[in-house]
Amino acid sequence: MADLPTLLRNLNTTMRADDNWGTPANYIPELAGINPAQFAITVITADGAVYSAGDCDTRFSVQSITKVFTLAIALGRSGDQLWSRVGREPSGSAFNSIVQLEREQGRPRNPFINAGAIVTTDEVLAGRAPRDALAEIVQFIRTAAGSEDIHINEAVAASETQHGHRNFALAHFLASFDSLKNPPDMTLGTYFHHCALEMTTTQLAQSGRFLMGAANMPKLISTARVRRLNALMLTCGHYDGSGDFAYRVGIPGKSGVGGGILAIVPGKASIAVWSPGLNRYGNSHKGTEALATLARQMNWSIF
Amino acid sequence: MADLPTLLRNLNTTMRADDNWGTPANYIPELAGINPAQFAITVITADGAVYSAGDCDTRFSVQSITKVFTLAIALGRSGDQLWSRVGREPSGSAFNSIVQLEREQGRPRNPFINAGAIVTTDEVLAGRAPRDALAEIVQFIRTAAGSEDIHINEAVAASETQHGHRNFALAHFLASFDSLKNPPDMTLGTYFHHCALEMTTTQLAQSGRFLMGAANMPKLISTARVRRLNALMLTCGHYDGSGDFAYRVGIPGKSGVGGGILAIVPGKASIAVWSPGLNRYGNSHKGTEALATLARQMNWSIF
């Protein structure tokens, strides 16, 4: 194996040397105000070793990355029945597009676009009070990460509630097709809150260990399901940039508009990277570049 | 002129002889429960004479027909500036489609589809309390109809608020493009309430007299604007069945899902027809048939 600590140190240096940081998400003030010139990466290998570089102790809003965990929980609760409510195909359109939803009568294309994640959140909610569903989601992530010090940023959740008109539109649109089991406002409240979770790259990489499917790693779901989550992350994990990410990086991953990406090298590594500036697909610009470089240097492409 | 009272009497008989009444709107219980086997028509000619047949004293929910009045008010308040917020083209899709709204970045195609009427309602609301905007709308219609006995059915408005997920989706979608000036819930509240107005065909035909543009009729807006409202009713007044209505009936009209249609013969007549069963475009089935027959018999096509 190449010298991972050196690679990460060099990666951190290289990333910071380039002035093009991309643009942070600007749809809520809490995310728009962030300093884009930040970068962090943490890699955990199959033997449990943890390697980090950059701002790896800074907490950031994980946003859509939680869709991986809520999907794992929803599949655990409902099994393959979940797939009657949401598909498994790349969407071919932007993460918040509503067009597909009209054409396909309220069944979102996959659980990683917003509409699909609202449906999986609705499945997890299951008639409970939002705080109970949130407790389950947070506990799942804390267990995965092996850390109790993971929390929801209430200001971010409140701001999403206030400014998230597109998500309200998606939820009500789903409801108009009877695609939600809970009142849209309750499902959305749960959704906004789990998206507002904050983690460091160290915590996020820890929380992804169970997706390595490796012998000594935490086993939260079956190996078959681990593989399927990875497959979904590869085909749908980066919105309408998923094909490009697969082509250039070649490993499963899930991005969030907070600038984080959780990437998995099956059997070998769990990687968390963070840099708040986004590329035109809405995925972390430097995060994507760093993963492309690292995957090439480590020969980690699954292809 | 043909013998209008006899024509209307025969029309009423013919319409009731045919068992195919269409299907009432079923998206809210208040409309779904109605007996479809009802029919009413009122014609007011340019000399002010009123001719009716059928259930012309039964009140029904005028629904989208109020979009004509709110448009007249919005144009009165804002003039042609309104057209920066909403277009004047037929939509080429269903009345509640959201696809066009995504493609055209939050600018509805015309003021008679739901999204467009939400925007004109938002223009009328103009930062006021909903009850003040509603007072203006109701007063405009009462003045047009020459009757104070026109009221909002609060149960219908409440039911729309509870079940109108598609309209909530449209409003939040508009808000996500900054296409609303007021909070979506306030604009929608105003919208649901003016759609819940109830009238008889007699009242509705009276309220449409100003659109005849005739000498002795009430003059609420300029003649130029009357013509333009009629043009919009002809091209966009029956959702995605507007072309068919123009082809078969040949006069401007605006339908509502309550089964009413207000139709105008420029210079000659204001017609209100009502039958709650709808055709596949969401327009009154018998109402459309009756207007086609009447326009042919009276030689009222504008073409």
Add this chain to the structure above:
Amino acid sequence: MADLPTLLRNLNTTMRADDNWGTPANYIPELAGINPAQFAITVITADGAVYSAGDCDTRFSVQSITKVFTLAIALGRSGDQLWSRVGREPSGSAFNSIVQLEREQGRPRNPFINAGAIVTTDEVLAGRAPRDALAEIVQFIRTAAGSEDIHINEAVAASETQHGHRNFALAHFLASFDSLKNPPDMTLGTYFHHCALEMTTTQLAQSGRFLMGAANMPKLISTARVRRLNALMLTCGHYDGSGDFAYRVGIPGKSGVGGGILAIVPGKASIAVWSPGLNRYGNSHKGTEALATLARQMNWSIF
């Protein structure tokens, strides 16, 4: 009646005084090379009087305006059966859009968008040799115009055949849904040729007299059908600018990318206007402005 000769003379002066001529169609060299600073108008009133101003003896490519005549012929041959192959609704999209055709499985929205006109041409072709169908179309138009001196510009037809990839795409797309009865190349050949007819505004206004539905005018089709053609021209005659034309001008009309417009004032006048520069909808810029002015001055709006 206002003094029509004076109005037209002034209109011609006004139009030429403004430097904004719009942009001629540029998809084939034969149309792109034209001098945009040209304007002609001819009005024929119900008494048969002919009034012209500007370049009324200059021949221009009538292009899509022939769709009105092929539709009249197709309806004459097949009656209402034609409507199983093509709709009567405004398209809500550009004249050459293929999206609607996929969504609605090969049935064009109306006979005035390209796909719809290809279908009506296919109906007129009816298994014959293209030259026989063309002979019928040209003869219909010559009879309507009362002039044998109307001809197809073969160079324009050939250029369309060479450059008309979008129309080839539409024809083959229709064929893939079994929506054409003749081989696509034969239907398209016929289509390109009738679109390449050339007329002066005088000839074009003459050819539209039968659409006035007036007593002393040539009667080529039934009065009921005249009305329906006018209705279609009003709702669909200016592509995705039809609503705007109805709103601003208020009379039925059909435009062509050659810069011509044929407009009808039912019972009163047939108008041909020409100026080769187009507006953003692909309709003659000055032609539309001139018709708006004239309709207002003559009080000719049908609304």
Add this chain to the structure above:
Amino acid sequence: MADLPTLLRNLNTTMRADDNWGTPANYIPELAGINPAQFAITVITADGAVYSAGDCDTRFSVQSITKVFTLAIALGRSGDQLWSRVGREPSGSAFNSIVQLEREQGRPRNPFINAGAIVTTDEVLAGRAPRDALAEIVQFIRTAAGSEDIHINEAVAASETQHGHRNFALAHFLASFDSLKNPPDMTLGTYFHHCALEMTTTQLAQSGRFLMGAANMPKLISTARVRRLNALMLTCGHYDGSGDFAYRVGIPGKSGVGGGILAIVPGKASIAVWSPGLNRYGNSHKGTEALATLARQMNWSIF
């Protein structure tokens, strides 16, 4: 390693025991007439060993599977410049959809949907005579397969030319955006011919060996490019069923409407499977099932 010969023998037996063979492609007579009750599989492992079961000596029309080879050739000729003409994202719609092409102005989403493969064929054609481009394509495949006995079925190519209206529509649509460098008919002729290549599963599996990226396998393109082709096959290789295939099977593959699938286990195996009946996505029904079973039994998922 599990006992591959036994697994394949059992797989062959299991597949034949189930009567649900799916439906062969029916858009051309040459494919529609085939007996669906056929099944073949060939696996070649990284040591070069060849294992087969079923009708592995029957030639079938490989159809879209050749898109992998033409893409490899196009990338070899033009490098990353190719990506200015075609994207790398899953399409989110059917293999022959034209909607995306209008929305994205003539740039197909990926090289494995029809429009994209027409563009890569156009790139390979590069101004040459079709037979010269075809010679290069056929030679590439023969070299990859290590067999000169691979030929084009001229009857199938001719039938595609006669019935392939959808592909003509796509090609002319591309041409209307200036997205083709060669005349549409020449590009399409080349496209129809390479799709009409016939192979046995043995030949097809041989031809895919270079995509294993394994040490002792033929090396026709760089390792980096092998990985990228595999990534594209995983995200886009099964049209709008790609996500499902990735989820259920978990290895890169490319299907053809002739019922063949070429699947690659990076570093480990090249697999060809064939059964002419298709599932609802247009991919081989039994072929997909067989690969799902085999990948699970052999633990070959890349996730």
